[in-house]
Amino acid sequence: MERFIVSARKYRPDSFESLIGQGNIATTLKNSILRKQLAHAYLFCGPRGVGKTSTARIFAKTINCLNPGPGMELCNKCESCVSFTEGRSYSIHELDAASNNSVEDIRQLNELVRIPPQIGKYSVYIIDEVHMLSSSAFNAFLKTLEEPPAHAIFILATTEKHKILPTILSRCQTYDFNRISVEDIVKNLTDISKKEGVTIDLEALHIIAQKADGAMRDALTIFDQAVAFCGSQITYENVISTLNVLDYDYYIRLTEHFLAGNHKDVLLIFDEILSKGFNALHFIGGLSSHFRDLLICKDNSTMPLLDLAPSIIRRYKEQAEHCTLHFLYDALNLTSTCEAGYKSSGHPRLHIEIALLRLCKINAPAWVGEESKQEKKETSQVEQKKESKEKEKEPVAEEVKQIKAQVAEEAKPQANEQAPEEINIKGTVEEEAKTEEKEEKPEKRADVKPAKINGNGGFNSISIKDLLNSAGKNSGKTGPGSENRIGTDKIDADKLNEVWAKMAQSESAMPRLSTTISQTAPVLSGENQILFKVKNELQKNWIAQHCKARLVEFLRVNLNNKDISLEIEVTPDEEVEEKLYMPQQKADFLKANNPEVKNIVDDLNLELK
Ligand SMILES: [Zn+2]
Structure with missing residues (x-):
């Protein structure tokens, strides 16, 4: 039986050209070799699996190659290249700082550094995970780094740059490796799957690339896993079930229900997701990403930020057309708040269900054509402004009467927080009734009119405090509209x-x-x-x-x-x-009886509960 070599090793890049997604670094390093401007120490930083060690090896091999090509390509044939490939090079040394992190290990290294290379011009020391060195080991190493022999070159690699001593950092040329883009990973995986004789969906490749989170090594490991599970025919469905990834389809369906305000199906789908063993927190995180992706789909200029397969992008674009920006902002706000509060929630499932129900409420009930209505509203605002000026005199008194009646209605105890907007404008309208002859207030009037016309939806909630404040202004005296309605009976x-x-x-x-x-x-x-x-x-x-x-x-x-x-x-x-029962009452009492407490609360804008 043929020995199985994991793809991450088999397809490990062995030349600057085959490095994935690190083009700038490869070019810079190649140029420094061409110009013979080699530093004594390099520091390669970046997340795991993005090619730091591979780059260090290619670099080390290239500077020692006895017959490099005109563009500084490796020959892979000379004694230096072959001995390195076979793992018996005495010129290129690899040291894992994770397991060799003591002072003694570094002292041995310092001794070794003095010996000139047998083949090639340089002795190259690749120290992986260099942040794992103990601080005394770092100090021991610093001596060598300050005055290295002419033939020694150090390449330090780390995932945690912040743990490297500044004295070390200042002596190294630093290269920051980026995460590899989904696009690059997909391209590379496509090549590899062709070489391996594996057919795989583009959607499946995107899922693997996303799951790998910028690390080519992880992508290849996941790819091997999928091959082991499905053989040479890999489909999107296979991959999501192997990787336990939640299907896009769930998010798309859920969003349809959110838009339609269909809370029953939303709760059932959520239950189905949980019953499949998905983590609830990951689910809500995925939902956030879904809304983010929809937001990105709203504008062509942001489309490149989308790391999805083309066939799925089409579905996202379609859904994005049904979502207003208002909906997406509110939805993102809700999901991120839900994520933040998840850990501290005593009942995580309910916590998420409440968030889902709120999502259903953003747009309910009629979402179709919402946006076009919105637009119409805006464009007609100018006309309304004109209109309102024309019928200024007479209708104002009429409005006041109507509004007064509504205030009386709403002021009754059943007044809830979702009071219609008309109430809010009571004060404004009355003020204007008084001042209408003296001056025109076009901005204010523009505010008043649309609220009057569109206010019956009741979606824009106003605080009950605002409502009462505006009503309270007139509670001492009577407004001009009152005499139309309430008499002046003597009080019995x-x-x-x-x-x-x-x-x-x-x-x-x-x-x-x-x-x-x-x-x-x-x-x-x-x-x-x-x-x-x-x-x-x-x-x-x-x-x-x-x-x-x-x-x-x-x-x-x-x-x-x-x-x-x-x-x-x-x-x-x-x-x-x-007796003070409620925390809020106690807080109010404290404030009312201790001016200092009140001052502190007001100064620092605190909320005392
Ligand atoms: Zn060579």
Whole structure:
């Protein structure tokens, strides 16, 4: 039986020409030999498997070749070349620093260096993994490196340049080896598979090249593995099952479901992936890469960054057309956050499932034509601006009325964070209603109009705080639109108590607030002012900040009096001490009672929880 030689050894490059993906370094080294400008020490740095040792050997062999070609090609026939190929050269020495890292080993080397070469002009010492030398060994070596004999040349190779002492670095000519591109690996593998009589898909070669992550040696090892598994006919399916790589098809299908907001299929596919034994974290990492690749497909100028087989690129381009940039940015954001939080998650599977569900929500429900709609929106904005100026006077009052009504609707407790955009513009519209005659504000108006027209989708969430702040601005006085809707009834004490109880009920979504309201009797002070007595500063501030505007609106509507104002007053009650349950309440309390804490929090922009 013929002895099997692993491809990584069999196809190890043996000349500068056969080096893969290190063209610049090969050219520089060859030129230095041609010009007879050889340094005494070289340092080859770079990731494993990219050809550092091979380059060192070729270089060593070439400078000692007795009959080099005109372009400094090896003859591979002379005594020096043959003895090196047969592993019996006395001029070229290889030392593995990983296993010979003691001072004693280096002392022996220092002795050896003094002996001139038997054949050829130079004694070449290739020291692999040089970062593994102990620091005393490094120091012992430094002496030799400072004053080497004329015939000695050192080639140091390392994957970890940062571990090399600066004194060593400064005495070496340094060459940084790059990872080999997927394209170069695929090309080389194609040649090798032809020589080996193996037929293999281009997609399969791409998968191998990607898995090798820039290392030709790894690519060849994986190639051998695939040959061992499949024989001389290697297909994409064979390779992904041998290498346990998740098929592109999964990511493409998942993305289709994300776009369609189809969360059921997404969860089922994820389950299928897990049941095939794939690591969940790798899966989410792969999903990130998929979105990245789709983003790259969006623009022809970035296409060269894509390391995929041509047939797969076509599918990616097709999918990229369905994805808006907005979708891809959001999706990348979600997956990277998910990856970052995976390790610390107590329930990793759920952690990923939540991220997948969020991905489904980005575009749902109607994604087809989303982009074209977006474009239309933008182009028509200018027209809307004009339009809005034309019907400025009359409709503004109308708008205010509508918006006011909506504010009242939304200000009720069920108001959620996804409140439509119209609310947000309340303040703006009212302001404009006042100032419209004095000056035009085209930018603002442009903001207002599209929001009004497109705002019913409710996708652009605004914070409830913004909403209440804008409503709060007008809570003291009444806006010009109010008189159209709410009257000026005199406040009756019984009616007030009744409405007050109703208000407590309506706040049932916020149990503590609801209890506070129901336990406090409203006090009528002055004609339209209602006093709301609370137990401490903290409560007062919290209510003023978070729900005062809503309560005022509720009272105004239900008591039909647009002039009502609500005054929150603290009446300390020693017996009923406020208890702080939630971390946020404790934090607020701390801040409210310690100005220094508050200052620190504000200065450093911290979040106290
Ligand atoms: Zn030769």
